[in-house]
Amino acid sequence: MIHAYALLEKPAVLTMQEWRTVVEALVGVLDRRGPSSMPAKRVHYAVSLDKTKILLEGVFDLADLDPQDLTRLCRYISEALDGKYTPEQLREGVLGHVTVYAGATWRERGNAARAAKAATPEEWEDQP
Amino acid sequence: MIPRSRLSVLTAAAGDVYAKLVLATAPADLVAYWPLSEGSGSVVNDESGHGLAGSYSGALLGQAGIGDGRTCPWFDGVNDNCNVFSAGLASAWDWSEFSVAQWVRMNAASVWSDGANRNWVVLSGGNNYLWLRKISTANMIQVCAQYNGTGRWIQYDIGAGIGGDWFHVCLTSKAGSASYRYVDGATAIFWATVPSPSSDALTAATIASASSCHHGWLAHVALWGCELTAAQVAALAAPP
Numbered sequence: 001m002i003h004a005y006a007l008l009e010k011p012a013v014l015t016m017q018e019w020r021t022v023v024e025a026l027v028g029v030l031d032r033r034g035p036s037s038m039p040a041k042r043v044h045y046a047v048s049l050d051k052t053k054i055l056l057e058g059v060f061d062l063a064d065l066d067p068q069d070l071t072r073l074c075r076y077i078s079e080a081l082d083g084k085y086t087p088e089q090l091r092e093g094v095l096g097h098v099t100v101y102a103g104a105t106w107r108e109r110g111n112a113a114r115a116a117k118a119a120t121p122e123e124w125e126d127q128p
Numbered sequence: 129m130i131p132r133s134r135l136s137v138l139t140a141a142a143g144d145v146y147a148k149l150v151l152a153t154a155p156a157d158l159v160a161y162w163p164l165s166e167g168s169g170s171v172v173n174d175e176s177g178h179g180l181a182g183s184y185s186g187a188l189l190g191q192a193g194i195g196d197g198r199t200c201p202w203f204d205g206v207n208d209n210c211n212v213f214s215a216g217l218a219s220a221w222d223w224s225e226f227s228v229a230q231w232v233r234m235n236a237a238s239v240w241s242d243g244a245n246r247n248w249v250v251l252s253g254g255n256n257y258l259w260l261r262k263i264s265t266a267n268m269i270q271v272c273a274q275y276n277g278t279g280r281w282i283q284y285d286i287g288a289g290i291g292g293d294w295f296h297v298c299l300t301s302k303a304g305s306a307s308y309r310y311v312d313g314a315t316a317i318f319w320a321t322v323p324s325p326s327s328d329a330l331t332a333a334t335i336a337s338a339s340s341c342h343h344g345w346l347a348h349v350a351l352w353g354c355e356l357t358a359a360q361v362a363a364l365a366a367p368p
Contacts, residue, residue: 005206037168037169038168038188038189039169039170039186039187039188039189039201040186040187040188040189040204040208042170042185042186044185044186044207044208044338045207046206046207046338046341047338047339049339055206055207056207057186057204057206057207057208110204110205110206113206114204114205114206114242114244114343117206117244118242118243118244121243121244121245121264124339124340125244125245125264125339125340126247126337126339126340128252128257128259128272128274128281
């Protein structure tokens with residue numbers, strides 16, 4: 001388990017409604033992995049302005065979010081959508097849509113996440 | 129003679145001195161007061177006595193505060209925030225006359241030039257809103273307000289002088305009168321004559337925000353249903 005940041009992008013195969021369902025289910029699954037009394041360690045997230053990207057933070061089992069081995073993630077997505085797509089069908093669509101920010105410490109991983117977000121402010125920053 | 133209200137401040141435990149000062153400032157008009165000094169858990173306690181609690185999403189609790197003996201949360205600049213909206217707050221809130229005050233500290237002086245917007249307080253509902261924040265332009269504090277669709281955005285180039293220190297920020301507003309912004313008790317007119325707000329209810333209230341998240345510490349956020357005086361704001365801005 002590691003306190004980390006991860007970016008998930010909506011696979012083209014999913015509709016926005018399906019994506020919303022997947023995100024809600026995934027947050028529930030991930031948050032149950034490492035329940036904590038500290039808000040920083042509970043799963044929380046920022047959503048991009050167009051709702052297609054979600055920047056997650058929490059204490060994760062990185063096998064759940066492995067950008068290469070998508071076995072678990074695709075299974076969670078499949079289950080969230082009541083088997084509409086099999087994990088095998090999802091794998092190609094999800095590949096390349098998961099980024100886990102690297103760093104030796106939580107602060108370093110946070111720096112990587114902040115830098116990525118700062119590089120695309122038009123995708124994230126809300127205006128009145 | 130020391131007024132009774134000040135006596136209670138002077139005799140309070142160290143961690144309560146500043147909180148008691150807030151509670152003693154226009155107490156009849158205090159709408160909500162979130163010291164943000166919880167050490168754990170997800171609840172943002174309202175110490176005004178009005179029960180307008182909120183919830184943390186992210187934020188590292190229990191960090192060194194403003195020097196009053198209380199702790200405060202650290203926001204990571206990625207996705208941490210506090211949602212303090214409630215039906216009770218919406219019912220109590222009146223855009224016609226209010227004050228918002230809080231303490232802010234950047235994670236480092238370099239945050240002032242990190243190119244990102246970083247929100248401290250966001251209140252909104254229909255055609256009325258208020259944002260207090262640091263914007264993407266280096267060293268700029270920005271106050272954004274709109275009442276019944278008429279908006280005003282003003283930037284103040286003062287971040288360089290603040291650096292990584294704690295500072296106190298406050299906005300007072302009254303429809304038909306002037307609105308003032310204060311930084312460390314020093315004032316400037318934000319709006320010479322504030323227009324009347326629409327009747328739209330408050331629908332959102334956040335401290336920091338997930339999308340344009342503050343990077344650093346926040347403490348002692350308070351809302352009043354009156355225009356605080358310059359003397360009251362100066363007292364709130366005095367380092368504890």
